Amino acid sequence: MNKTLLEENKAKLVAERKRLKSVLGHNTTADEEFPGGLRPQFMEAGTEQGENASEVEQFANDLSVNDDMEERLKKVEAALGRIAAGTYGVCIMGEEIEEARLRAEPAAETCVAHAK
Numbered sequence: 001m002n003k004t005l006l007e008e009n010k011a012k013l014v015a016e017r018k019r020l021k022s023v024l025g026h027n028t029t030a031d032e033e034f035p036g037g038l039r040p041q042f043m044e045a046g047t048e049q050g051e052n053a054s055e056v057e058q059f060a061n062d063l064s065v066n067d068d069m070e071e072r073l074k075k076v077e078a079a080l081g082r083i084a085a086g087t088y089g090v091c092i093m094g095e096e097i098e099e100a101r102l103r104a105e106p107a108a109e110t111c112v113a114h115a116k
């Protein structure tokens with residue numbers, strides 16, 4: 001594994017983890033009625049029928065965006081875990097992951113051939 005690339009990607013992953021955590025923290029507020037105690041904030045869009053519909057839609061969008069970011073955060077943290085464990089840059093099938101792929105996607109867990 002290229003040590004320079006490893007250090008670069010570690011820095012990228014740490015920065016991305018920090019960004020995701022701050023964005024996720026910003027978009028949620030403590031609310032014990034909501035599963036996990038977190039509730040995405042959504043716009044107060046008025047009381048008319050159509051406005052309520054857009055409010056619900058906005059809420060659903062926030063939930064789905066939050067889910068995507070939670071997934072991404074898990075991936076980033078898993079990659080940082082592999083760096084700590086000394087297994088970073090190895091495909092789940094055992095071979096080394098191409099450097100170009102790791103440059104494009106620091107959190108990659110497979111080589112190009114085994115990517116979904």
Ligand SMILES: [Zn+2]
Nearest residue numbers: 091093111114
């Ligand atoms: Zn592979």
